[in-house]
Amino acid sequence: MPGLTGKNVMGALTLLTACAAAPAAAASDPAGRPVFARVFSDHAVLQRDRPITVWGSADPAQQLSVTLGNSTVALRADKTGHWRTRLPAMAAGGPYTLTVSGAGGTTTLADIKLGDVYLCGGQSNMEFPARLSTGSWNGIVAAPNDDMRFLTIAHDSEPAPLDDLKHPAAWQIVAPDTVGDASAVCYYMARSLQKTEKVPIGFIHSSWGGTTIQSWIGAASLRSYKPFEQGVAAVSLMASNPAEAMAREGQKREAWWDAHDPDAAAQRAWIAPGYDDSAWSSMVPAGSWKEAGIPALADFDGVAWFRTTVTLTEAQAKAANRLALGPIDTYDTAWVNGVRVGSGSIAWVWRDYEVPAGAFRAGPNVIVLRVLSGGQGGGLTGQPKVRGIGTADGQFIPIASPWRYKMGMRARGLSIASSPWAVPTSLTTLYNGMIAPLAGYGFKLAAWYQGEANADKAAEYRTLLPLLMRDWRKNFAQPYLPFLVVQLTSYGAVAASPGKSDWAALREAQAQSVAADPHAGLVVTIDVGDRTDIHPSQKAVVGERLARAARAVAYGEPVTPGGPEAVGVVRSGNDLVVRFKNINGGLRTYSANVAIGFEACIADRCSYVPGTIQSDSVVLGGANRPEVTRVRYAWADAPFVNLYSADDLPAAPFELPVPQGS
Template sequence: MYKIIQLIVFTYILQLLPVPVQAKITLSVLFTNNMVLQQKDNVPVWGSTSSGKDIRITTSWNNKVYTVKPGPDGKWKTTVSTPSYGGPYSMTFDDGEVLKLNNILIGEVWICSGQSNMEMPLAGWGKINNYKEEIAAASYPEIHLLQIQKNTSTTPLSEIKADGDGWQECTPSTISGFSSVAYFFAKNLFEAKHIPVGVIHTSWGGTIAEAWTSGAALKKMPEFLGEVERMENDKDFEKKETEKYNQEIAARNRTLDEKDPGLKTTSWASQAVDVSSWQTMSLPTLWEQAGLPDFDGMVWFRKKIMLPETWKGKSLTLNLGPIDDMDVTWFNGTVVGMTDGWERKRTYTIPGNLVKTGENIIAVRVLDGSGGGGIYGEPQKMFLQSNTGEKLELAGPWAYKVALTKEQLPAMPVQRVTGPNRPTVLYNAMIYPLIPYAIKGAIWYQGESNADRAYQYRELFPLMISDWRKNWGRGNFPFYFVQLANFMKPDQQPAESAWAELREAQKMTLSLPNTGMATAIDIGDENDIHPKNKQEVGRRLALIALANLYGENVAWSGPVYKSHKTEGNKIRLSFSHTDKGLRAKGSDTLKGFAIAGSDHKFYWATAAISGNEVVVSSPQVTDPVAVRYAWGNNPQANLCNAAGLPAPPFRTDDWQGITYGKK
């Protein structure tokens, strides 16, 4: 009886205690602790509530209270005013339950987007120069980072996906996987102005510009109209095409296995195979840098490891880091994992029944279709680990053998309606949900994936910029972009170039107001589409902002071709942005100029600096009509100004309305 009375009393007391209730307010992932809000602005803020009550928003920088009524669906949106830069501050959202955000900075917010050269992180698959030192020094509590997750959608989404808990402070632990270009742009801005900077990184390697453009805008271009309308109206077609593509991929994988010499007779993954004739490569590394220059195709790697008696029969974890592009991995002749995606880390579980005392064999078949290839991450990320935490390091020498060249590989099926390379799908999922978050401007590094359609890019790229500006509703906000760097083998003689035409299309986009272009024609890499010197790329983008947006008296562009005139057998070129005179960077003579007569045949030319002009000639051309500079995939290019900034490539024939190349 006594116990029953105790229970009744206890139950009564519980009823008197306050019941914990979760906050009813839900905010966009754009609004988290550590966020950066645009200074001196009316900043949109939005979210939803399940309470049905008014939302009271209090901002600590001015102790002002804003009240907003949610709609019938619980969604709400308002604006809050921000002062000049500063912080940290806080914001509270109250609908009966209080949600508080801390460590908010007010400063400048930039969108950073594009393809892999924007995506390339400080460490990992795209290690920048001196990446360890740069990461160790990356302690900037007034630079905050927001990493948007990759996503696609055929229709505009209302919510964005972001990594982790949203905004993060820039520290050595948060910066290593973040965009190098975005970081160095922000770092240079902050060190020059000491204004907090927020960078929102939303990019995807290998993607086309039309994927980042809205359907409404793309309908203005006849070549995209049909596909956009089909995506909007024919969902069954998308489902059928996806199934067809998956079937084609499965058929290709079967053909790969049939062609692979490593899977015939004695498998190259087995312990019985003779590897005495195989070569050795120290991993991790891209194989182009370790004995297989300019190689695309299939390569097998093998490593013999010795395991102790205590590991026998125990499951293990195999970490290989990232592999470019696709791998199949065996342990003692049995497949333990396979992954497709150059940026994805490989972590596989080894079943205990495969683990033996003494000699064990790890074999990895790597398939790469373009660009860099191989097992390329960080040495400390390659290891075998026991269930007790003991590690066996795997970095170092591995045996390798080429199985198939690119020419021997079966053709890759075309992704018709899946993946990121479709009109509008990245805009819908990775740009549209950011709108109308208050931003200062955008930086952009893309174009490689549109290089075979440069004349189309003349219309598409400015269309995309205008589309973003229109939809954001913030006027002609600053939009700064990177011109493609030099890449591939240099031409022995002047030649037509798709990459040169794409650079030209980028340069022509400067006709839009409030745009700027960072030239990278001098800091590329013949063997790597992802050049390492992202520090200079970020610096050059920041120079554009400092000069044009913040009024700093700094040089921000290399010499830009302005006009020319013919003087007998020579052509004289004039330039803007000469900044205290022209220079031949790293040499006594100018390089990269070619000249042509009325036969339209270009010859390498002699070029001499004359004040702020350049005089170009060739003994092979007596009646010149056109000059080209740095016109090629990977041209010699050393014309710069006193600030060391390079001249963008150009051709006088196209600017005159006479195009000798193919349109």
């Protein structure tokens, strides 16, 4: 499935449904000592050559002083216990200590360095760990470098922006025993830039496999895009009034069921804890219902209901706060003792529903699921051991009883939209939990590696990617923050003839967004994909190409950010001529004396045309027919390409209009 991470493949991704308002920054410690926000720790790297913002929490109205090196500032915490201040800009160097002091004591962070800090975000290909990348043995063994540090942000989905990270975080020095779990692409980019810039480098990795871009945009920006306006409002309601938000979402879902299932109203009686299900059949799901060895389910597509009972002690019921079900294929709604606790709409995502206080009770607890299959296997597709009840004190109480089930209507081709706060297609919640708490930190650049989860909505992405870049720049108070965008690589069906390609259209949306932004750079990866694996392992190559783009866009070095880019098509006699920039010494083809992957298009019909290199151009011989309106290159999910610059960078995929006339 698009966007799965290695952890997802091993069954560790969970669906988080946020059900509470965003917490304030962490309070000072019990002794009253002021503390820093969690993004700060020993070994941190702070951005050089710009004022340094630091923040944290303390007892309300406490008088404080913050010191970094030879600079000290005095301040007072506000009435809620938050504090934030700015230290003077400093040149690259260190190590230093960073301290905050107050009446309750002093917190000291050691081994702080000044250098350049990179923010790396996106989905699973950014999350892909260095230890799994091609050549990782040499890359990690050679890793020890005191001037490279990294911080990985834990997954967190929130309905409102956080002032501080919810989960503990710690900067780590790059070493063989630490960097293996770091973002491979972010590490290889940082490693390359550290060699050339020769200053301390820090990289902060904040990504989540399978997630859509709209999850990573702040609410104020995202609500300006009309299709998401109501969804963002629903997420805001989830922050302020979770019960009301869940009730409204439940009403919408039940209205959908009333419109699509003639038995929906009668079957709602099956949700009640006291309903007698003794006549239902019984099973212990350990895979899809089609694979359960039950003849009636072997070819069944449609709706099935499941009920089971878990007995809790009084202490367990008081502490119980979540329901873990593993993956479900495909659309489900879950109830605990008649209380709706969540819904899911993606088959590979693990359901982990937060349950409101009071829903569980001492004694028998009835769990009810309504599942609509998506045309594949259907049902609770994980292993029984992953299903259980979680508690606030860390217990996991397995669901050991068999599930009773009853088939409902047969149906194929139906789908139900996800709740707007449901990962991985949530609106704004990952920004709230994993980006908003970083505001003020100071970055040299941001690298964005995402798009697989939005590949079927290229037109929408043309709006959302520029919106994300503007949103982060605004919220980080860095209006010219350089953005480096990794273009989708090659994955999926190999085209034997020209045709439609969602992945190609998404690549074009990425390219157009970058071309319209003077502070952005595009990294082309079309030649280092894997058509059978959405997670290609050549991350060192991607990281090196990101570093090159950074040298051009973020550091202003006199290099091109990447390889050949088509800038226009002209008619010339019987031919069409495509001119390129960034040829870096010339164009070349590999394994043939013609360039493959070019297409000339008449309306919606396109034909392959071989190209020959002529200086900075590719000539498409005989392709100049009056009715031709467009030229495309590498327009497929997994195209084969052989056009490169003299310095071995691939030509970027494109679609360009052909002007009318001679």
